[in-house]
Amino acid sequence: MASASSPSSSGFFSICLLHAVAATTCGALMMFYQNEAMVVGHGRETAARLLQGSTPRDQLLIQTSDSFAGLLLFAIGLLLFMVAFVEDRDFQAFFAKGCALLHAAVALWRVCFERRVDCLARDWPRQLVGDLVLGLSWLLFLVYCWSDKYD
Structure with missing residues (x-):
């Protein structure tokens, strides 16, 4: 039986790294390849409707919102990478x-x-x-x- 302060198995490290890679990849794709990321996530038809917007202002708002969501995902991925090394x-x-x-x-x-x-x-x-x-x-x-x- 291990004490509470001893290092755990590599399970936590592995899960954190897998989640970190997924989050940073999705976040980067959402920030820099928004159209392609939306097509992969929702399909061509839905992505076209989401990106279309009713006015140019709506389009800009959708693009800005998705870019910030991608930035947040990227930051979460970096946080998960750092947390992976906590023992x-x-x-x-x-x-x-x-x-x-x-x-x-x-x-x-x-x-x-x-x-x-x-x-x-x-x-x-x-x-x-x-x-x-x-x-x-x-x-x-x-x-x-x-x-x-x-x-």
Whole structure:
């Protein structure tokens, strides 16, 4: 039985690095290749409707919003990369709980709000599955930590 301050397995490090690579890649694509990223995420038809906007001001607002969302994702990826090197088990468990709750909140947002947006109504189930899988990775880490702690 390991003490609470000893380093954990490479599971936390691996999960953080995988999530960091995904977040920084998606964020960079959203900032610099917005049209292509939206086509990959939503399909050509939906991306065209989302990027079209009713006025040039709407188009600029959509582009700016997506660029800031990409910047936020990129920053989250860098944060995950830094956190991957923390070896304190208590912090790792706390961080994993927070990430699992964050993914659950995003999934709830998709169910409650995104499915009501006409042009996103077709995409939200697929994105919901992605959110649940990402949250499940953190939950599996927590289960592994708890089983290791109580064995």
